[in-house]
Amino acid sequence: MDPNRDVVVVGGGVAGLSAAVYTARQGLDTLVVDPGGSILRRNARLENFPGFPLGVDARRLLDLLGEQAEAAGADRLDARVTRVSLVDPDGREGGNDGSDDDARFAVATDGDDRIRARHVVAATKNEVGYLEALDGVELVDRGKTYVDADERGRTGVDGLYAAGRLARKPHQAAVCAGHGAEVAVTLLEDADVPFYHDWVAPEGYFTDRDREVPPGCEEIDAAERREREAAALDATRERFAEPHPDPQETHPSLEE
Incomplete structure (x- = not known):
């Protein structure tokens, strides 16, 4: 696996996979890291997702979104992200010989993977422990923990975005999928990727x-x-x- 990426998406639910579709289709080297535990898989039947007038099996929808992200060029890693930290000016944090000098973030997983990325999209519902090493990330406690982000997913850390439920979007699959796409377009604009x-x-x-x-x-x-x-x-x-x-x-x- 290539340890140097343009985008690491943390979380493989509808928000994260939608974001990955958009960044990968525009040529950014995108990796989705997720252990496969999206809460949507508990849903018995998804009745309000656009395009399915008779409803759709939520697990099927997630499978299809995963296939779509891969078809767009994204890679997937079955693991849990344990830490996201900033790469220091000398490139030492999370780095090794031949690493990407433009990387802002070092991403560690429970499988001992060490990945460097220019951008990170956090899309893990209410799981935030892996962000604790980042100064500038503001957390909001509303019974559940969220990341403080603007409407387009930008956080207080340049290059870090929050999507879906983690960004306090409603607990609705269609809303979170749409926000994941919006966050990806925001990332493309911020990165000056040619995009119309x-x-x-x-x-x-x-x-x-x-x-x-x-x-x-x-x-x-x-x-x-x-x-x-x-x-x-x-x-x-x-x-x-x-x-x-x-x-x-x-x-x-x-x-x-």
Whole structure:
């Protein structure tokens, strides 16, 4: 595994995976670190997520978001982040020979992984212990612990963002997924990554108006559109052909 990354996303729920889709699609080397414990997997049926008029299995939705992040180019690491710290001016914290001189953060996991990153997106619901080494992170106690962030996820530490529930967004999957995407777009803007809109437009949409295709966009012809649509239909039929194979999860206090 490459220990030097543009973006490390801490948490593999809807907010973290949505953020990873956007950063990876724009060419940032993105790693999602998560032990697989998203609270959404306890949901028996997700009835209010846009695009599923009859509802969707929450575990299936998370699986699909994970596939989408990987298809966009993100990597995933099955581990729990234990510490995020700033790299000191000499690059010693969390570093080693050949490490990325532009990295702001050193990320450690319970699997003894040591990762360096320019940006970190924290998307772990209410888990904040791994941020304790960072000066400038303001925590908010509302019965649960949150990270103080502006509406677009920026925290008091340059390059560190909070997404979804950790940023005090409502306990709704669609809201948290949308906020994860917004945080990723904010990160792209702050990092000066060329970006207009994440659009796939029909052939000629821009060029027939004597415009260059903007960064983050592409034009595809009818044959390419049909090919992509056919692949998507095949994948959808396959993913939804059978009920999700994993047993239903419940609250940890109810487990024997």
